[in-house]
Amino acid sequence: xxxxxxxxxxxxxxxxxxxxVFLLEHIKSxxxxxxxxxxxxxxxxxxxxxxxxxxxxxxxxxxxxIDIEDGAQVEGYQAYFGQGNSEFHIDNNLGNKxxxxxxxxxxxxxxxxxxxxxxxxxxxxxxxxxxxxxxxVDDQANIQYYSEIIIKPQAQLTxxxxxxxxxxxxxxxxxxxxxxLKIDANEVKAGHSASTFHLSPExxxxxxxxxxxxxxxxxxxxxxxxxxxxxxxxxxxxREVILSLIKERIIL
Amino acid sequence: xxxxSSALNKNKKIKAHNSMWEDHNAAAxxxxxxxxxxxxxxxxxxxxxxxxxWMLEKRLESLKIYKEMTLPTWGPNLDNLNLDQIxxxxxxxxxxxxxxDDVPTDIKNTFERLGIPQAEQEVLAGVGAQYESTVIYHNLxxxxxxxxxxxxxMDVALREHEDLVKQYFMKCVPPTLHKFAALHGAVxxxxxxxxxxxxxxxxxPLQAYxxxxxxxxxxxxxxxxxxEEGAQAHYIExxxxxxxxxxxxxxxxxxxxxxxxxxxxYSSVESWSKDAYNLNTKRALVxxxxxxxxxxxxxxxxxxxxxxxxxxMGANSTSDHLGVAFANNGQIQDTGAKVxxxxxxxxxxxxxxxxxxxxxRSIYRGLVEISADAENAVSNVKCDALIxxxxxxxxxxxxxxxxxxxxxxxxxxxxxxLNEDxxxxxxxxxxxxxxxxAMIVNGFIEPIVKELxxxxxxxxxxxxxLEMEGSVG
Numbered sequence: 001x002x003x004x005x006x007x008x009x010x011x012x013x014x015x016x017x018x019x020x021v022f023l024l025e026h027i028k029s030x031x032x033x034x035x036x037x038x039x040x041x042x043x044x045x046x047x048x049x050x051x052x053x054x055x056x057x058x059x060x061x062x063x064x065x066i067d068i069e070d071g072a073q074v075e076g077y078q079a080y081f082g083q084g085n086s087e088f089h090i091d092n093n094l095g096n097k098x099x100x101x102x103x104x105x106x107x108x109x110x111x112x113x114x115x116x117x118x119x120x121x122x123x124x125x126x127x128x129x130x131x132x133x134x135x136x137v138d139d140q141a142n143i144q145y146y147s148e149i150i151i152k153p154q155a156q157l158t159x160x161x162x163x164x165x166x167x168x169x170x171x172x173x174x175x176x177x178x179x180x181l182k183i184d185a186n187e188v189k190a191g192h193s194a195s196t197f198h199l200s201p202e203x204x205x206x207x208x209x210x211x212x213x214x215x216x217x218x219x220x221x222x223x224x225x226x227x228x229x230x231x232x233x234x235x236x237x238x239r240e241v242i243l244s245l246i247k248e249r250i251i252l
Numbered sequence: 253x254x255x256x257s258s259a260l261n262k263n264k265k266i267k268a269h270n271s272m273w274e275d276h277n278a279a280a281x282x283x284x285x286x287x288x289x290x291x292x293x294x295x296x297x298x299x300x301x302x303x304x305x306w307m308l309e310k311r312l313e314s315l316k317i318y319k320e321m322t323l324p325t326w327g328p329n330l331d332n333l334n335l336d337q338i339x340x341x342x343x344x345x346x347x348x349x350x351x352x353d354d355v356p357t358d359i360k361n362t363f364e365r366l367g368i369p370q371a372e373q374e375v376l377a378g379v380g381a382q383y384e385s386t387v388i389y390h391n392l393x394x395x396x397x398x399x400x401x402x403x404x405x406m407d408v409a410l411r412e413h414e415d416l417v418k419q420y421f422m423k424c425v426p427p428t429l430h431k432f433a434a435l436h437g438a439v440x441x442x443x444x445x446x447x448x449x450x451x452x453x454x455x456x457p458l459q460a461y462x463x464x465x466x467x468x469x470x471x472x473x474x475x476x477x478x479x480e481e482g483a484q485a486h487y488i489e490x491x492x493x494x495x496x497x498x499x500x501x502x503x504x505x506x507x508x509x510x511x512x513x514x515x516x517x518y519s520s521v522e523s524w525s526k527d528a529y530n531l532n533t534k535r536a537l538v539x540x541x542x543x544x545x546x547x548x549x550x551x552x553x554x555x556x557x558x559x560x561x562x563x564x565m566g567a568n569s570t571s572d573h574l575g576v577a578f579a580n581n582g583q584i585q586d587t588g589a590k591v592x593x594x595x596x597x598x599x600x601x602x603x604x605x606x607x608x609x610x611x612x613r614s615i616y617r618g619l620v621e622i623s624a625d626a627e628n629a630v631s632n633v634k635c636d637a638l639i640x641x642x643x644x645x646x647x648x649x650x651x652x653x654x655x656x657x658x659x660x661x662x663x664x665x666x667x668x669x670l671n672e673d674x675x676x677x678x679x680x681x682x683x684x685x686x687x688x689x690a691m692i693v694n695g696f697i698e699p700i701v702k703e704l705x706x707x708x709x710x711x712x713x714x715x716x717x718l719e720m721e722g723s724v725g
Contacts, residue, residue, distance in 0.1 A: 153642065168657030171624075179663070181648040186639035186669045194652050194663040 005235060008036065017041035017069070022235055023048040027062075027082070029055065035063045042095075043071040049238055052082045053245060059085040070096040070124065077233055079242050080106035081249050085113040094158075096124035104133040105229040107222075107250050108141035118147040120162075122155040122188075133164040134225055136250065137173040148180035149190055156185050162192040167225075169218060222250050288336045291315060294438050297341050301407055301441075304414060307421075314427035314437025321431040327557040328586040328615065333529050338501045340439040340472070396454060402447035403458055406474050409445030416447060420478055424507035424535050424563075432531045436472050436505040443473035443504070448483040448514075457486040457519070457705055475506040479514040479542075486517040488708060500528040502553075508536035510544050512566065517545040521708050523552035523715060526583065530556045540566030540595075547703045550577045550587050551715045559617060561590035564598035564626075573602040574700045576712070579612030579644070580719050588618035588635075588649075593626035593659075604635040605697050608644035609719065615647040622659040629656065633663040638696055640670060640689070690720040 005022045006013075011033050015021050023038070023046060040046050048066070060082060068074055072095070080086070094100055100120070108114045120129055129149075137143050149160045166175045179192040199207070199217065207217050226246045230239045294315050298308040323330050396403065402413060410417050427437035446458060479485060502524055510516045516536070524530045530553040536544045546560040562571035573589035591600040606614035616635045637646040648665045670692055678688035694701070694713050701709045 156642070166654065168654060168659075171657055173657060174653075174655045176654070177652040179650065179665075181637075181646070181665060181667060183637075183639065183647065183667050184645045186642050186644060188639075189666075189668060191666040192648065192663070193665070194650065194661070196652075196654050196659050196661040198657055198660065 008038070011035060012037045012039070014039045015041050015044045015046055015072075018043050020045040022046075022238075024235075024238060025050040026241075027052045027054075027060075034061065035065075037065045037067070039067045040069060040072045040074055042069040044069070044073075046072065046074045047077070047234055048074060049077045049233060049235075049242075050079070051238075051242060051245070052078070052080045052086075055082045055084045055086060061087045062089070064088070064090045066090070066092045068092065068094050068098045068100055071098060073099040074101070075232060076100065076102035077229070078102070078104045078106075079229070079245070080104070080108075080114070080116075081245050083110070083112065087115045089117045090119070092118070092120045092129075094120065094122050094124070094127040094129060094155075097126040098124075099127065100129040100131075102129070102131045103229055103232075104131075104135075105225065106134075106143070106145075107136045107138070107246070108143055109138035110141060111139070112141045114141065114143040114145075116143075116145050116147075118145075119150060120148070120160065121150040121152065122158045122160065123152050124155055126157045127155065128159040129161075131160075131162045133162070134167075134229065135165070135175065136167045136169055136222060136225070137175050138169040138250075140170075140172045142174045144176040144178075146178045146180065148178075148182060149192070151181075151183045151185050151188055151190060153184040156187040158185070159189040161190070164192075164194040166194075166196045167221070168196065168198065219250075222246065287339055289315070289318075289338075289340045289435070289439055293340060297439060297441060300341075301410075303410060306418060307410065310422060310427075311438050311440075314422075314434045317427045318431060318434035318438055321434055324430040324432070324557075326430075326559075327531075327617065328555055328584050330529070330531075330555065333501070333555075335435075335501075341441055399452050400447075400449040401452060401454065402445060404445050406440075406443040406445050406476065409476070413445070413447070416478065417445070417476065420476060420507065420509055421474075422505075422507070424509060424537050425505045425533050429533065429535075432503045433505065433533050436474070436503050436533065440472045440474040440505060444475045444477075444487075444489070446475075446477045446485070446487055448479045448485045448516075450480040450511075451482045452480075453484040454486070457488050457517075459488045459490075471500075471502045471504065473504045475504070477506075477508040477516070477518070479508070479510050479516045481511045482513045483511070484515040486519065488519040488521075488705065490521040490523070490708070490711075500525055502528055502530045502532065504532045506532070506534035506560075508534075508544065510536055510538045510542040510569075512539045513541045514539075515543045515545075517547065518560075519547040519704055519708065521549045521551075521704070521712055521715075522556075522558075523550075524556075526552055526554060526580075528553050530558065532558045534558070534560040536560075536562050536571070538562055538564050538566065538569040538571060541568045542566060543569070544571045545703075546571070546573045546575070546589070547700065548575045548587075549697075549700070549704075549708075549712050549715075550575070550585055551712075551719065553583065553585070555584045555586065557586050559588045559590050559619070561592070562600065563592045563594065564600065564629075565594050567595045568597045569595065570598065571600045573600070573604070574703055575604045576697045576700045577604075577606045577614050577616075578716065578719050579606070579608045579614040581610035581612060583612045584615065585612070586615040586617055588616045589633075590619040590621075591631060592619075592621045592623070593629040593631065594623050595625065596627040597629070598626055599630040600632070602631075602633040602635070603699060604633075605700060606635070606637045606646060607640065607693055607696070607716075607719075608637070608646050609640040611643040613645045613647070615649065616665070617647075617649045617651075619651045619653070620661060620663075621653040622656050622661065624655045626656050627658050629659045629661075631659070631661045633661075633665075635665045636696070637665070637667040638669065638693065639667065640693075686720050687717075690717045693720060 008025045427434040577585035577587045579585040608614045
């Protein structure tokens with residue numbers, strides 16, 4: 001299959017059947033398209049990277065619908081770095097024997113409010129998906145992240161999992177996670193996990209004894225998470241854009 | 253040693269158990285009561301019980317809140333519940349029995365099928381059995397009486413220990429909590445009062461058994477438990493109700509106060525009628541260094557909404573929540589747990605297992621909240637679901653609310669079906685498919701069942717066998 005790098009510009013975008021495509025959506029202002037529907041054709045292979053860099057001065061509310069046809073394989077990456085208040089709703093619909101592996105990394109600070117609803121709906125048999133959400137919340141930011149796997153009655157033999165991890169980087173940061181499962185079929189594998197993470201006093205003691213200050217320790221953690229997030233992105237330039245954004249926004 | 257097949261060959265007992273749901277006793281007294289709730293009824297209940305004025309005021313205040321509140325959004329859809337078609341108060345007998353011989357025969361027959369007298373005599377420290385809205389039988393072993401333990405029904409407690417009741421009543425489950433807590437505050441009737449004085453440790457479990465009997469009958473028993481500093485106890489209650497065509501409503505309230513350094517375990521096996529709405533509210537306030545354990549099994553009811561809640565108020569307080577729910581044809585088991593961490597170094601552990609079969613839907617709905625002051629809080633949540641056929645469903649809705657960055661919190665859930673290789677192996681050992689399925693399901697819920705006293709564990713295993721009939725193949 002031929003690989004194409006495409007930057008999304010329209011509100012409806014279709015990847016034809018059997019294509020191998022790298023899709024990039026780079027949001028830099030609040031006036032970006034409020035809705036986008038991506039249709040991924042049968043047996044297509046897609047990497048879809050969405051970088052939310054900035055909303056300009058305003059708040060943002062966005063909706064995405066991603067329809068994945070039978071046999072398609074999709075790797076999704078969403079990096080939320082926009083400043084200001086934001087609300088996102090993403091519906092992912094999986095067809096017969098399709099595969100979706102999705103990763104989310106977000107960083108929120110100051111007094112930002114951030115709300116996301118991710119739905120992964122398995123409509124047909126044999127689909128599989130792994131969904132990972134890693135969040136870093138600093139200062140007085142407040143986040144709410146709802147992520148739900150929905151398995152319809154006809155979607156037997158599906159395999160799915162959500163893992164959510166929240167890192168509260170300040171004592172005033174707040175987070176609410178809801179990793180939901182709604183399962184109407186019996187011959188399925190489905191699981192989820194959610195956890196919060198912080199360094200234990202022993203870890204901190206060790207790192208300090210190696211000469212690192214608090215900011216350096218924080219940077220080390222973020223660096224490691226960012227490396228994990230970008231590892232699978234096939235386009236080096238896009239990977240660099242994300243890593244430099246992380247450096248600029250978080251690792252001061 | 254019992255073979256697997258002999259261990260499961262309890263058809264006779266299963267039939268006897270099934271009759272709990274099919275049979276009911278004639279309830280002639282129902283013509284004395286009426287449907288719906290209003291101020292007149294609340295005043296009638298209070299005057300029937302000769303309650304002090306403050307309790308009537310509390311009831312009327314709760315009724316006002318009930319009328320103002322909308323149905324709770326936390327939980328399943330309750331649109332089919334017609335609150336105007338419920339009998340909110342009925343009185344089955346006028347006198348309290350002191351010994352088992354005094355209990356009326358029809359009531360005794362029901363309890364004997366549930367195994368209460370034997371359990372009471374051989375294993376348990378005391379029995380408080382509620383028939384409809386009036387407690388008819390109560391007993392407490394003499395040695396506990398001497399230690400200052402109070403184990404009685406709420407009506408007696410209100411007469412004989414008014415100050416204690418007034419100090420704690422509806423302070424843990426306030427009527428403002430949600431609409432059914434307010435309804436409960438207005439029409440509560442009967443229930444258990446348990447007071448364990450400072451430093452007293454009770455080794456044997458204390459038991460009460462509740463039963464709804466009359467058609468369309470609501471039951472609003474109130475359980476008030478006060479465990480003083482350094483005390484330890486285990487209380488068990490179970491519920492069953494006969495099957496009827498009109499929806500019954502159970503909106504009980506359980507309030508538990510666990511003082512500094514105290515340990516308390518509350519266990520319940522609930523198998524209300526499969527027409528009933530079981531909208532129970534159970535809550536514990538847990539003080540410094542204290543520990544609260546909830547162990548529960550939910551089998552019956554049309555719709556169950558039950559989320560035992562621990563409010564960890566004191567530093568180093570801890571809670572464990574263990575639960576099993578079985579949703580069969582037409583049932584919605586919306587169960588889970590809530591833990592609110594308010595103090596430093598608190599920890600909680602939630603383990604929930606659910607089984608869905610024959611079109612039933614089991615839902616785990618949980619809340620773990622870590623407040624800003626709860627430094628170094630730790631919480632672990634694990635919930636597993638089994639879906640036994642393609643008509644059934646399972647949902648998991650864990651809400652995790654973190655406001656302190658020192659919290660360590662982990663949630664893990666999985667959903668699966670019966671393993672066909674396991675079924676095949678057990679069939680090759682001579683079990684039929686239902687027996688094999690029941691054995692696997694009993695293994696699945698074993699981590700929770702093993703925490704129950706023996707007779708309750710046996711009853712829960714029998715319930716699984718009963719529910720599993722015709723489930724596989």
